[in-house]
Amino acid sequence: MNKPLRVLHFSDIHVGALVRHMKWKKWFSKRGIGAINLLRGRAKYFDEVEEKMVAMARFKEENEIDIVINTGDYTALGLEHELALARELVDPMMYPPQNYLTVPGNHDIYVHEGNSHYRFSEQFCSVLQNDLPEYCAGGHYPLVRLVGDDVAVVALNSSKPNPYPWRSDGHIPTKQLEAFDRLLQDERLKGRFLFVITHYAPRLANGEPDRKLHGLHNADDFLCSCSVIEKGAILFGHVHRTYRVDIPEVRIPLYCAGSATMEGHEGAWVYEVVDQEILAKQVYWNGKAYSFDPHCLLDL
Numbered sequence: 001m002n003k004p005l006r007v008l009h010f011s012d013i014h015v016g017a018l019v020r021h022m023k024w025k026k027w028f029s030k031r032g033i034g035a036i037n038l039l040r041g042r043a044k045y046f047d048e049v050e051e052k053m054v055a056m057a058r059f060k061e062e063n064e065i066d067i068v069i070n071t072g073d074y075t076a077l078g079l080e081h082e083l084a085l086a087r088e089l090v091d092p093m094m095y096p097p098q099n100y101l102t103v104p105g106n107h108d109i110y111v112h113e114g115n116s117h118y119r120f121s122e123q124f125c126s127v128l129q130n131d132l133p134e135y136c137a138g139g140h141y142p143l144v145r146l147v148g149d150d151v152a153v154v155a156l157n158s159s160k161p162n163p164y165p166w167r168s169d170g171h172i173p174t175k176q177l178e179a180f181d182r183l184l185q186d187e188r189l190k191g192r193f194l195f196v197i198t199h200y201a202p203r204l205a206n207g208e209p210d211r212k213l214h215g216l217h218n219a220d221d222f223l224c225s226c227s228v229i230e231k232g233a234i235l236f237g238h239v240h241r242t243y244r245v246d247i248p249e250v251r252i253p254l255y256c257a258g259s260a261t262m263e264g265h266e267g268a269w270v271y272e273v274v275d276q277e278i279l280a281k282q283v284y285w286n287g288k289a290y291s292f293d294p295h296c297l298l299d300l
Contacts, residue, residue: 011237071237072105137175194232242267
């Protein structure tokens with residue numbers, strides 16, 4: 001039996017800003033509402049993000065993780081200094097760069113600004129290198145990473161700015177999905193175990209779509225594209241609850257990493273892939289460190 005490939009998947013760490021020092025111009029947008037919510041108490045749930053990311057880096061080293069996947073929402077308000085701090089916190093897990101894969105979350109490109117996508121790419125450019133760049137449909141995505149001879153990771157960007165406070169929905173651009181369909185026919189992916197990653201949840205833990213103002217608009221189209229995949233898994237975040245769900249639309253399982261740092265909800269996954277089979281191990285926070293949940297080993 002071959003040595004398992006070990007993949008750590010975490011998400012939604014939500015590094016917060018010192019909103020009292022946020023430039024006054026930033027308050028005249030959706031960020032103003034978000035900042036008020038942080039000041040009213042939401043920020044306290046992410047007070048220990050720095051300590052927890054140090055612990056996550058330690059967990060990675062202690063468990064000989066080969067690949068790290070983060071499915072977005074590094075920040076609370078998508079501010080430049082939040083992104084810079086988030087990058088600093090995950091930096092120990094980003095080496096070598098080809099072994100770290102990520103997509104932005106909606107909080108990382110929070111509002112319509114000419115450089116919102118650029119700011120994310122600027123911070124994470126070292127890990128946005130594409131093994132099959134001919135399939136890019138704008139920006140860096142679909143982003144493909146070929147892992148050895150048996151595994152590949154395909155990243156799709158489903159996040160977009162949402163200027164209205166009541167909206168946090170997403171959408172995978174049509175050109176990306178069309179490129180994804182072509183990509184799945186590429187001989188270089190044939191026979192590989194495929195991790196498909198994006199930020200938004202195509203289905204909730206009960207197997208149902210998320211609500212319109214919070215979910216992925218074209219989740220059905222995305223799942224239709226994924227229906228041809230025989231061996232793999234769909235990974236995402238956005239929903240702050242760690243879960244796995246099987247749905248009839250696809251042959252592969254769906255895994256939500258939840259939030260790695262939200263107080264009382266901390267979670268993540270480690271996947272072991274060997275001989276085209278996956279063993280999923282749920283990770284939780286015990287108050288001092290991340291460790292495996294002995295009651296949740298999912299052999300699929």
